[in-house]
Amino acid sequence: MSGATVGKLKAAQRIQSAAKDLFYRQGIRATGVEEVCRVAEATKMSLYRTYPSKDALIAAILSEDACEWDSWFAEVTAAAPSARGKLEAVVMAMAAKLADPEYRGCPMLLAQAEFPDPEHPTHQLVARFKARVCDCLSDLAREAGAAEPEMLGDMLGMMVDGAWASLPHLGGARAAETLRKGAETLFRSALPDDS
Amino acid sequence: MSGATVGKLKAAQRIQSAAKDLFYRQGIRATGVEEVCRVAEATKMSLYRTYPSKDALIAAILSEDACEWDSWFAEVTAAAPSARGKLEAVVMAMAAKLADPEYRGCPMLLAQAEFPDPEHPTHQLVARFKARVCDCLSDLAREAGAAEPEMLGDMLGMMVDGAWASLPHLGGARAAETLRKGAETLFRSALPDDS
């Protein structure tokens, strides 16, 4: 069974991984399923045996992205001793990602922009994810003693999204520096000195 | 001549205006030229007589958007007496736009997200525009006495882009409030008290 399962997963995994990469680099709508299969070295039938539609494939990829963010967030905040330290660690890790030339924007945000209709499942999936990110930041802000933790969480989330969006015209290094300085300013203003 | 010109412009204008609306609400790639012509009550031939390609139509719309932003910026800043007042006026006007339920994001940012390839003309056009916006903000920041005007301009631009991106999950009212508070914090930290 494990062999068969590995075999099956191998096909689906290749497809999902290739699609993730192509969707990110070229755009989702700009990438056809045939190209995905060609790059994945698989056939269209393998794709449609696992995913009932292209939309389902998109949803699977975004869900995976969301899960990976959870791991990333947990890992990044684990080391810091205080809530404020965790917030600062998140900002620093984000800045590091921005400076990585491989990144050209937040995959979730890009996907959302390709489906502007608020009723579209993809649009809503991203909105829920972003709301959860803001919640995580707000929780840390509350723990760090912010007077208005939700507001600080939203402001941070806004700044982070803005950093992704600024990447094309600011460049990675400058976007990272701007995010660090901006977040630091917000922290100094909204968090108690002793935190 | 004016009559003929008006007639010609009328067709092209209808097409461009319909395309602008459809591209914004449905996405550029998701909207076909036939649909644009149907809504514009024009024919495909009229479109291709004025614009050599769909890409040219996109470029024309984005250029128009950029021009409209120039006017908007000039109008919004005209009333304020000081440079700092102009900056605050821009933020307030942006917040008002965010609260308008008709807006669902920055058209330029949405367009850029649909063409992730940094080499694509549309992507670059938006990048140049955003850089110019940051420059305008930096100029005001310098005039207002900021120690690091470019940094403040970039931070503001980042915050504004983030506000657009946050619209789907924060909603207009909360996005507007978050932007106002965030910008105010940046101002208090980066501008002298007497400005």
Place this chain on the structure above:
DNA sequence: ATAATAAGTTACCGAACGGTATCATCAAGG
């Protein structure tokens, strides 16, 4: 009035789209 120009009409092009059907292949498990 007439020549010129803009716009509409209709039909078409090749290509790519998302998605499906049929059948062959091939590896592993009983």
Place this chain on the structure above:
DNA sequence: CCTTGATGATACCGTTCGGTAACTTATTAT
């Protein structure tokens, strides 16, 4: 061995895509 399940291969479906050709109809400036 031989069945079973996953994968590959290939051809095909109807639709839509961006874009063009040929021709007719209005408007309008001289």
